[in-house]
Amino acid sequence: MPEHWEVRTIKSLAGKGYKxxxxxxxxxxxxxxAEGIRLIQTGNIGIGxxxxxxxxxxxxxTFVAFRCTEIMPGDVLICRLGDPVGRACLAPNLGVRMIASVDVCILKPNESAIAAFLVYAMSSPVYLEWIGSLVRGSTRDRVSRSMLGRFCVPLPPLPEQTxxxxxxxxxxxxxxxxxxAARREIELLREYRERLIADVVTGKVDVREVAVQLPYEPPEEEAGTEEEEPVAEELATVDSQEEANGEE
Known part of the structure; x- marks a missing residue:
């Protein structure tokens, strides 16, 4: 890591103020x-x-009664639950108000950190393996917010973050x-394959002309046929020799 970079805990990068x-x-x-304020869950958070x-x-x-924390677009959402634990993403702009479920940690960074940079830093395999190694062994990988806040990330100056x-x-x-693009091509090929099978087995596509053009393959001979004839000839030769010896 460059000497002029800092190493900061996640908690120290949180902004001042409440929540x-x-x-x-x-x-x-x-x-x-069915509608209202959107609930962001752990399944909504991918790696980055x-x-x-x-x-x-x-x-x-419900929002008022539970004193929920409202998420703003651009906040950092960190998953405290496994697969893998510690993965993070930026809160999206869905056009509606948002909150998060209890296993999602909400980080509103201070002026020393750019949210997008923190997400990239927390998407590093090194970072995720580090967290995973410390929470492994329980029946369900989960990290507390206090423990998550003690994890460190590299922090360059703001111009370098940008x-x-x-x-x-x-x-x-x-x-x-x-x-x-690759996924779309795979999906189109899968659709074409399913449609082709359906059209052929229902007779919508006539394959008789194609079948006639296929190369002829003679039926395979039964196993042992080629070995039986030499054995029979050998036995006949042995019998002839025994007869000849008897006459002598």
Missing amino acids: TFVDGDWIESPYIR HYREKEFRFIDEE AIVEYLDAQTSKLDAAIA
Whole structure:
């Protein structure tokens, strides 16, 4: 690590004020609604990216009653639950108000850290392996917020943080586009395969002309056929020799 970089704990990077490094809220099933304030869960947090799935909401009354912490776009969301534990992403801009479930830690960084840089730092395999090695052994990998706050990340000066984020954004966007294109091609090939099988077995596609053009393959001879004839000839030769010897 460059000498002019710092090593800082995650907790020390939280902003000043109320609820800048807190756990999400414990929301039980009876309070879940079909619309309202969006509930971000552990399944929504990938390694360095937000995953759109599992739509759940609460209403305003529940938000007030439980004194929930509202997530703002650009906050750092850190998963305290395994697969792997410690993975992080930026809170997305979904166009609705958001809160997080209890196993999601919310970090609102102070002026010394750029949120996107922290997400990249916490997406490093070295960082994730380090956390995983310390929480391994329990029946379910989980890290407390206080323990998570003691983990360290490298912290360069702000101009270098910005340069690193811009470089990684540009490079990873190319890779993400290539991955998306490859997945789309795989999906199209899978759809074509399923449609082809369906059309052939239902007679929508006539394959008789193609079958005629296939190279002829003679049926395989039964096992042992080639060995039986030489054995029979050998036995006949032995019999002839015995007869000849008898006549002598």
